[in-house]
Amino acid sequence: MKGRILLAAAAVALLITVILVSVTSVARPGSGRATAGPLVVSGGIPPDPPPAGPTPVAAGQTGKAPTAPVTDWGAAGRYQDWANQISAKVPVAARTLAAYALGERFVADRNPSCGLSWVTLAAVGAVESAHGRFGGAVVAEDGTSAPAIIGPPLDGSPGVMAIADTDDGQYDGDTRWDRAVGPMQFLPTTWRTWGVDADGDGAARPHDIDDAAATAAVYLCASTSTMTTGPGWWAAITTYNRSETYARDVLERSNEYAKTSLR
Template identity: 50%
Template sequence: MMDPVSRRSVTLRASATLVLCVALAGCTRDIREPIPQDVPPRPGALLPPIDVDGPGRTATQLVDWAAGVSDSTGISTTALEAYGYAAAVMARSQPGCGIAWTTIAGIAGVESRHGTYRGASVAADGTVAPVIRGIPLDGGPGVAEIPDTDGGAMDGDPVHDRAMGPLQFIPETWQRWGVDANGDGVIDPDNIDDAALTAARYLCARGGDLTTADGWRAALTAYNLSVPYLLDVRDRANTYATRSLP
């Protein structure tokens, strides 16, 4: 996921993210038909009330909700807790946004298979290991050239930037938008709690009211300027919504 600073960089970086999506997550549709084609995607199973300001990893308050949704969607309980917590935080901090957990899940499904790409797994504290890194953004065929912005400290590449973690942020975007969501005092792109809330913040800032079709599309095209990507996220999100309901 890239942070555009100009129209040209939006196009280049979105193209890079699409290549990352294809190379990293495959962008395959592991979903069953028929599925709704609503935009924005349906919100899915209603989140129970939680105290978003609780100590530590407060996303665990959603464990019972997540366990039920996990059975029907195939997403891990820990990942669902992260998506639900991110949506709950935004509902309190930016009620005009209206982002649903299903949208965050749709993106994470495309980007990293919910933190499980290439044998990675999500620990109980939300840490994804082994770390997930995208291809070097070196200007190769179909790839934007983004010179290193972090000295390789975050993405492990001192020459070119790479997308990081379960939501695939590049270092400069993470440095601007990253947030600690699990209360461990570390803002970590390889933690699914931190990554999910960071993605939610970014999407709300870019799209405004995500309960509208225009707002949702604006948010998704800021995340990745690709119609196939948008449709893939939409389809996954609607599928998770449909499966999560009784």
């Protein structure tokens, strides 16, 4: 995605060690088949999926979320038991896993043919912001990642595109240049187009892992006809970020999360 600037610039050396992997033959568990291309295995559908999620808010709608008890996971709490079990296997906090599960269900209710698995969202979240924890940020029980994760200014510096401010600093606090924001690193213009209110608190917030993960799911599924084939999955990920190295890193992490969660 054009908005994924945080790691593409200075932060990449701090967050990840890029691992190049072969993508010629990746098998789905239980399928007995391999497929040409980077087919990402599924981590399994979280049990007892909730009813269809809330309708996305209008583009650009924002607001302050209602104050919730510190132990309240909101809509993602429907996956709390599952997330607690999986977090014992996968090195991702339970609260964040629940958000990825909510994102999978959110898009499945609206675009069931996409076949997006939570493991892909988890892999994107890992590369983009260390699951909302980049720079010492913490994901609170309500899903908010704080302090806010904001990328460097898109000011035309070497290796960086130039994008003048489009949101009057509403999302990124910068009134001169745009910056990628939130745990899934969206540009303000992209967020205004795609941002959804997945947790039903009345606002689509890029710094909320629930909304950000679901928005990433919607964006990915709009980029391909299905993510259950190698070419389809690859097309979606390279739309999110037009880098083969990025896509291979997401692929590696996706399959590792899936295999670990199914053990």
